[in-house]
Amino acid sequence: MTFCANCGKKLPEKAYFCSRCGMQTEEDVPADITPWEDLRHAFTKMGEEIEKALTTAGKEMEKAFETVRERIGETTSKQPDVCSSCGENNPAGSRFCHSCGKDLRGRDG
Numbered sequence: 336m337t338f339c340a341n342c343g344k345k346l347p348e349k350a351y352f353c354s355r356c357g358m359q360t361e362e363d364v365p366a367d368i369t370p371w372e373d374l375r376h377a378f379t380k381m382g383e384e385i386e387k388a389l390t391t392a393g394k395e396m397e398k399a400f401e402t403v404r405e406r407i408g409e410t411t412s413k414q415p416d417v418c419s420s421c422g423e424n425n426p427a428g429s430r431f432c433h434s435c436g437k438d439l440r441g442r443d444g
């Protein structure tokens with residue numbers, strides 16, 4: 336319960352000013368007495384932060400995709416496998432020569 340420090344009038348708990356004499360109560364007037372303004376600012380700031388975060392994430396993703404593209408490029412731009420037996424050019428990654436059937440990897444038999 337709040338009482339006016341000046342005139343002693345009983346005031347509602349959330350009264351910041353005495354309804355009889357206008358004296359400010361001991362309750363500090365909260366900074367968010369205009370909540371919509373603050374909320375608007377908060378949302379604006381939040382929006383900026385989210386936008387920043389999304390932009391950063393987008394750039395990171397682009398970078399990641401770029402790396403993946405480069406990796407794929409490396410793989411596909413590999414020299415074709417030349418058969419050591421018949422000299423045939425086989426597509427990169429071929430396991431066996433498409434001309435003579437030789438095991439192009441050779442190492443494991």
Ligand SMILES: [Zn+2]
Nearest residue numbers: 339342353356
């Ligand atoms: Zn008063």
Ligand SMILES: [Zn+2]
Nearest residue numbers: 418421432435
């Ligand atoms: Zn061959």
